[in-house]
Amino acid sequence: MKTALYRRYGGPEVLELGELPRPAPSTDEVLVKVEATSINPIDWKRGSGKLRLLMPAFLPLVPGYDVSGTVVEAGGRASEFPPGTKVHARISDSRGGASAEFALVSLDVLTRMPDGMSFADAAALPLAGMTALQGLRDTLGLPLKNATQRVLVVGASGGVGHFAVQLAASTGAHVIGVCSARNVELVRSLGAKEVVDYAKADALTGLAPVDLVFDCVSGDASPYLPLIKAGGRYASPVITPGLLARQVLNPLAKVKELMVMLKPTAADLGVLDRLWKSGQLKVVIDSTFPLTRIAEAWAKSIGGRAVGKIVVEVAQSQPSST
Ligand SMILES: NC(=O)c1ccc[n+]([C@@H]2O[C@H](COP(=O)([O-])OP(=O)(O)OC[C@H]3O[C@@H](n4cnc5c(N)ncnc54)[C@H](OP(=O)(O)O)[C@@H]3O)[C@@H](O)[C@H]2O)c1
Known part of the structure; x- marks a missing residue:
């Protein structure tokens, strides 16, 4: 099958197009003919080699955690997803990612695409959407009682942030977004x-106190701590040694500082799919690239200015090939 892959660590320049054998599903997996994937910072952070101790990879590696496509082969316990079923997931890439003609997806993370959802939206939603959902619901405890x-x-x-704004707003919370002027x-x-426009020197001055901060940029709570009410929480999916230390060493602090670590599940993707169906969640797509230009897609993500996915x-x- 045709695939994008990298054989050594580095930036977008290490990505190449190649051929790998088409994988076969085990009992608890399906083989998906991939329509789309989406870029997440973890793709190029892992590709850089800086995470190799935490997330060892066997090279060559096919990147891409998000997948949408059609089932072409179902393992023994996957009868719920017969060939022809349109599905999406945040996959584990232990046996190869989604930047390839075919990808294996295990049943514990697999969900049928809702009717009417495009393959692009279906590939954009899983990783970032579930991170926002779990960060707000499980780490920050939304909705709060008051x-x-x-x-x-x-x-x-x-x-992650554009999903978080919508998910928080859907609970009835008063959401304050921090972004640059062009995205207001x-x-x-x-x-x-x-x-709030973060480029303004006094951006946070004058804001009324907040209960919760969900920080998709830095993992550093210090600029926000003066704003957070006692008993409030700060959470970030940007895992830094400082945040890890404060979560472990400061459990009794007036404001808890917490890490968000995504645990992909079919159930949580189903929650997002239902919100999408009811019109409470939309997917914003920054740009779309063909697989042949995946290096440009990585470079755009590394630039840090994508609007949505x-x-x-x-x-x-x-x-297609076999
Ligand atoms: N721990 C986990 O399980 C997990 C899961 C998912 C993601 N993450 C991490 O979470 C982070 C966010 O991921 P993502 O996919 O949301 O990244 P992303 O889409 O690349 O984020 C880009 C956005 O960040 C905004 N931005 C940049 N600097 C900013 C600032 N100072 N203040 C406010 N906004 C700013 C940009 O807005 P402007 O263009 O307006 O500047 C842009 O819209 C990444 O570090 C990722 O690795 C971790």
């Missing part, structure tokens, strides 16, 4: 009641 909860979302226009209208349209169309990039 009705006047104020939630600050930092990085409100990014892949978008973030407002996603449900933020207030929007960067999608890679896999199926349209090449004629």
Whole structure:
């Protein structure tokens, strides 16, 4: 099968197009003909080699955690997903990622695509959407019991952040988005009641106290701690040694500082799919690249200014092979 892969660690320049054998599903897996994948920072962070001790990879590695496509072969226990079923998932890439003609997906993370959802949206939603959902619900405890909860979302226009704004707003929270001036209208349209331009020197001055901060940019709570009410929480999916240390060493602090680590599940993707179906969650797509230009898609993500998600169309990039 045709695939993108890297044989050594580095930047986008290490990505190449190649051929690998088409994998076969085990009993608890399906083989998906991939329509689309999307870029997440973990793709290029892992590709850089800096995470090799935490996430060892067997090279060559096919990148891409998010997948949408059609089942072509179902393992023995996957009868619920017969060939022809349109599915999406945040996959484990232990046996290869989604930047390839075919990808293996295990049943514990596999969900049928809702009717009417495009393959692009279906590939953009899983990893970033579930991180926002689990960060807000499981780490920050949304919805809170009081009705006047104020939630600050930092990085409100990014892949995780634009889902977080919508998910927090859907609980009835008063959402304050932090983004740059060019994204203010978008973030407002996603449900933020207030929007703060981070480029302004006094950006946070004058904001009323908040209950929760969900920081998709830095993993450093210090600029936000003066704003957070006693008993409030700060959470970030940007894992830094400092955040890890404060989570472990400071469990009794007035404001808890917590890490968000995604645990992909079919159930949580189903929650997002239902919100999408009911019109409470939309997917913002920054740009779309064919698989042949995946290095450009990585470079765009590394630039750190994507608005929503960067999608890679896999199926349209090449004629199919076996
Ligand atoms: N721990 C986990 O399980 C997990 C899961 C998912 C993601 N993550 C991590 O979470 C982070 C966010 O991921 P992502 O996919 O959302 O990244 P992303 O889409 O690349 O984020 C880009 C966005 O960040 C915004 N931004 C940059 N600097 C900012 C600042 N100072 N203040 C506010 N916004 C700023 C940009 O807005 P402007 O263009 O307006 O600057 C852009 O919209 C990454 O570090 C990723 O690795 C971790």
